[in-house]
Amino acid sequence: MLPGGTAASGARAEAAPRPSWLGRAALWAREDSYRLGVGVISAALATFLLFQMTVWPSHEDETLVFFVTQQPIGDVFATVFAERGGAPLHWLLAYLAGSISPSLTALRLVSVIFAVASMPVIAALVARLSDRRTALVATALAAASWITIYHGIYARMYSLFLFLSALSFLTLLRAVGTRDPKRWAAWIATMVLTIATQPYGTFVLAAQAVYVLARRWRQEFSLRPAVISFALVVVLVAPLWLIYRTLASRFGIGVTGESDSKLGSPADVLEYVWHTIGDFGAGWTAATAGFAALAVLGAVVLFRSRPSAVLLTAAVLLVPTLALMVTRSQSAVFLESRHLIFALPFFQMLVAAGLLKLAGLAGRGEAGAVLLGVTALLAVELAWGWHKTPYMYAGEPAAREQAREQAAQWLAATSRPDDVLFGYEPLYLDAREAGAPFGSVIVQRADPRLAVESLDEAPKPLGRGVWVFDASDQSDQSRVQLTIPESAPGPVFEARAWGPFLVLRTKEPVRDAEDFFRDTAAVQVEGRILGIGDSSINLQTALAALSRLENR
Numbered sequence: 001m002l003p004g005g006t007a008a009s010g011a012r013a014e015a016a017p018r019p020s021w022l023g024r025a026a027l028w029a030r031e032d033s034y035r036l037g038v039g040v041i042s043a044a045l046a047t048f049l050l051f052q053m054t055v056w057p058s059h060e061d062e063t064l065v066f067f068v069t070q071q072p073i074g075d076v077f078a079t080v081f082a083e084r085g086g087a088p089l090h091w092l093l094a095y096l097a098g099s100i101s102p103s104l105t106a107l108r109l110v111s112v113i114f115a116v117a118s119m120p121v122i123a124a125l126v127a128r129l130s131d132r133r134t135a136l137v138a139t140a141l142a143a144a145s146w147i148t149i150y151h152g153i154y155a156r157m158y159s160l161f162l163f164l165s166a167l168s169f170l171t172l173l174r175a176v177g178t179r180d181p182k183r184w185a186a187w188i189a190t191m192v193l194t195i196a197t198q199p200y201g202t203f204v205l206a207a208q209a210v211y212v213l214a215r216r217w218r219q220e221f222s223l224r225p226a227v228i229s230f231a232l233v234v235v236l237v238a239p240l241w242l243i244y245r246t247l248a249s250r251f252g253i254g255v256t257g258e259s260d261s262k263l264g265s266p267a268d269v270l271e272y273v274w275h276t277i278g279d280f281g282a283g284w285t286a287a288t289a290g291f292a293a294l295a296v297l298g299a300v301v302l303f304r305s306r307p308s309a310v311l312l313t314a315a316v317l318l319v320p321t322l323a324l325m326v327t328r329s330q331s332a333v334f335l336e337s338r339h340l341i342f343a344l345p346f347f348q349m350l351v352a353a354g355l356l357k358l359a360g361l362a363g364r365g366e367a368g369a370v371l372l373g374v375t376a377l378l379a380v381e382l383a384w385g386w387h388k389t390p391y392m393y394a395g396e397p398a399a400r401e402q403a404r405e406q407a408a409q410w411l412a413a414t415s416r417p418d419d420v421l422f423g424y425e426p427l428y429l430d431a432r433e434a435g436a437p438f439g440s441v442i443v444q445r446a447d448p449r450l451a452v453e454s455l456d457e458a459p460k461p462l463g464r465g466v467w468v469f470d471a472s473d474q475s476d477q478s479r480v481q482l483t484i485p486e487s488a489p490g491p492v493f494e495a496r497a498w499g500p501f502l503v504l505r506t507k508e509p510v511r512d513a514e515d516f517f518r519d520t521a522a523v524q525v526e527g528r529i530l531g532i533g534d535s536s537i538n539l540q541t542a543l544a545a546l547s548r549l550e551n552r
Contacts, residue, residue, distance in 0.1 A: 034123075034132040038139060042119040045143045049115060049152045053108045055395040057404065058426035062155040065107060066429050067442060069095045081243050083450060088243060089196040090157035104429060107155035115152030115159035119143055121166045122345040128173055129309035130302060130349060137352035137374055142344055144378045146385035147279045147337055153392060157197050158338045164194040165204045165342035169312070172208050175229070177221040184229045188236070195237045199244040200320075200339045205233065207319040211312045218311075269324045272335055273317075279337035280347050281377070282384035291351055291377075298353030313346040351377070399482055400472055403499025404430060410496060411466075411503065412436040418463030420455070420510060422520055423538070425468040427501060439463075443516070446537060448544035455513040465506045465516050467523045469532045472500035481531075489526040492519070502530075517545045 068079055069091065076095050080086045097106040122142050127135035142148055151158035168190040175183035191208075195201035212226050274288065281291035303310045320340060355377070359369035386393045395401075408430035415436045421428055423445035432438055441458040444450035455462065471481040486497035488504055496503050504523050510516040520542040527535030 034127070034136060037136045038120050038123045041123075041136075041139050041143050042116050045119060045148070045152070046112070046116040049112045049149070052149075052392060053112060053153045054105060056153055056389075056392040057396050057401075058104055058429045059154065060424050060426055062104060062107060063426050063429040064424040065091075065094050065155055066098070066104060066432075067424060067440075069098045069107075070102060071440070083453070086243065087157045087197050087199075088240070089193060090160060090198075093160070094155070103433060104155065108153055111152055111155055111159045114163040115148055118148070118159065118163040118166055121163060121170060122348075125166050125170045125173075125345055126349045126352070128170065129312065130306050130353060134349060134352045134356060137355060137370070138345065138348040140374060141281075141348040141351060141377060141381065144381040145280055145344065145348070146282075146381065146388055147341055147344060149385055150389060150392060151338060151341065158341055161194070161198040161201070162341045162344065164190060164197055165201065166345050168194050168204060169208070169316075169345075172212075173312075176212055176215065176226060177219070179222065179225050181225075184225055188229050188232055191233045192236050195233075196240060198339075199240075200342075203320040203323065203340075204316075204342050205230075206323070207312075207315040210315040210319055214311055214315065215308065218308075266325050269321060272324070273321055273340075276337040276340050276343075277347065278384075279388075280344055281351070282380045283388065284384065287380050287384065294354035294358075295347060295350035296354070297357055298350035298355075301353045301357045302350070309349070313350060316343050316346045396472075397482060399499055403482075403501055407431075407496075407498040407501045407503060408434045408436075410498075415466075416463055418459065418461075418509070419505075420458070420462050420465050420516055422465065422467045422523075425470070427468050427470070427503075443520075445534075445541055448541050448548055451517075451541055451545045452513065452548050455516060461509060462512065462516060463509045465510045465519050467504045467520065469502040469504070469527055469530065469535075470500055471502075471530070471532065473533060484530060487526065487530070489522040493523070514546065514549050517542045517549070521546070 068084075069076055071079070073095055076091055077088070080088060080091050093110050094107055097110050100106060119139055119142070123135045123139040125135075126138045148159075148162070151162070168187065171183065171187040171190050175187045178184075191201075191205060194204055209230060212223075212230075216223055275283065277292060277295075278284075278288040281288060299310055299313070302313075320343075324335075355373045356370060359366050359373055362369035382393075396404075404427065407427055411427065411431035412434035415431065415438060417437045417439040418441070419438065421438065421442045424442060428436070428438065428442070439459075441454065441463070443454050469484060471484040482500050484497055484500050484502045486495050486502065488495035492506055492508070493504050494507055504526075506519060510519060521539055524535045524539035524542060528539070
């Protein structure tokens with residue numbers, strides 16, 4: 001043997017046994033539980049959304065997106081830019097999805113993709129602001145939130161807005177305090193896309209500007225890169241304000257003077273914020289108070305250890321609140337929790353920090369306390385979602401589903417290309433997917449100006465008028481019914497009912513726009529008698545349209 005050796009010269013040392021793939025996976029899971037946790041949360045959300053997106057029946061706003069994006073791309077943008085106003089990026093993605101597969105499933109898949117993609121971005125954002133443990137809890141709470149699940153299926157722009165706004169905060173944190181042009185360019189691109197997705201991206205930009213200034217006050221760094229970058233964003237998004245001005249003009253947003261706006265006082269704004277917090281967590285008063293209390297505790301905890309996280313969170317929550325208090329809007333504007341969806345990661349970060357602080361009081365049982373607390377919060381969140389939109393979680397009742405299919409099949413078999421459809425009723429989308437030969441004449445139900453213009457531009461002569469009532473509309477739980485009488489407002493109409501669906505149609509083509517709106521008024525009066533919730537606003541649209549026609 002060689003001196004100091006352990007084996008004869010030339011002997012091969014035995015190689016350590018290579019661990020199995022299962023052993024390697026377990027080792028990786030122990031060493032990188034953060035990434036594993038984010039992956040599991042994202043996969044769970046994806047699985048749920050993919051299963052449920054075909055269960056939830058179509059919504060009116062989704063129907064609007066479907067029919068508009070079935071036009072050539074030039075007509076789509078002409079509609080968005082000149083007529084409706086809206087989010088151009090969302091409309092472009094919806095058009096591309098419809099080009100691949102002209103179906104509601106394709107439109108909803110866009111929302112699913114961005115809702116799931118938001119989870120790792122939220123995790124990275126919260127981890128940068130606090131720590132990985134808080135990030136995992138916050139991401140789990142964000143994934144189970146009703147606002148994430150609903151907008152992860154709902155074929156509109158809000159899951160895209162969540163994704164891009166969270167990404168804009170993350171890229172800002174990486175850029176602020178540096179002179180790196182690549183980091184600032186990434187933030188500029190993300191911020192422009194955020195505002196191109198939703199006009200409330202302006203709140204995101206304003207909150208970020210406040211944060212940068214506040215951080216500069218606390219810590220010395222050059223403001224020049226930030227000033228140049230913010231200025232570039234303002235310049236690049238300037239054309240978007242022409243589009244959003246069109247949207248605002250339809251609802252009277254920004255009109256000064258007398259207004260009975262729902263957000264006409266600070267108390268109204270605070271109530272709106274309270275309801276938004278409820279949709280982030282759970283909207284029952286006691287549950288909302290519990291989430292809010294955890295968030296307050298979390299703010300105190302983070303202020304002591306990560307004050308910059310609380311500073312950014314305060315900007316995100318306070319800037320839109322104060323902005324809404326000082327601006328005025330007409331009563332036609334009804335803000336919903338989805339308009340502040342960009343605040344979700346920050347609120348859940350505070351809740352997670354508060355929960356972890358409480359669990360820490362358990363000492364050696366901290367891990368079990370965290371698991372118990374997270375499980376309880378997730379259960380309450382899911383219960384609130386089930387309560388608020390039961391069809392999305394459990395599917396619609398079998399009787400309603402059968403009635404909807406029968407009504408759609410009848411419309412598909414008996415409709416004509418020149419029929420004039422009132423409103424973007426979801427039943428029209430079902431009928432279109434069943435083969436209904438609908439044309440492009442759909443009359444906007446909540447905008448008299450667009451209603452008149454749609455008939456002005458429609459091919460003449462006009463065809464038969466078509467209206468749909470749905471007595472099971474979830475927008476008002478107190479009115480939900482699964483049957484409706486088969487009644488018509490006069491002999492010029494035919495009426496067919498299936499479960500909660502009533503289809504009214506003129507027996508002969510309407511002669512002109514004036515006749516169509518008179519028929520619409522008669523139909524909506526019948527709807528009020530039957531207790532249909534939207535009939536009042538639809539009646540107002542018809543009467544306002546008639547007034548416009550008479551004053552020409």
